[in-house]
Amino acid sequence: MSKNVTIKEAILSCVAERGADKSVCPSEIARLLFPTDWLEHMTDVVDVAIALHQQGKVVITQSGIAIDVEKIKGPIRITCV
DSSP states (O other), X not given: OOHHHHHHHHHHHHHHHHOTXXXXXXXXXXXXXXXXXXGGGHHHHHHHHHHHHHTTSEEEEETTEEOOGGGOOSOOXXXXX
């Protein structure tokens, strides 16, 4: 299984588990999957989250508001649709 598939499955699982009222930080996914070198995988996690957002499977937010993923500045959160 590829790293991106593993990240995708972890994101979808975590947001489903949290439910509509809560969100997940990309760093939580990175730490879950890559505990010893999670920071090195943050870009991968964010890239997969953006792809899932574009597919309509998750929503990327900042301060609880859905954002344009082409203009991300600062920390993001991932929520279920």
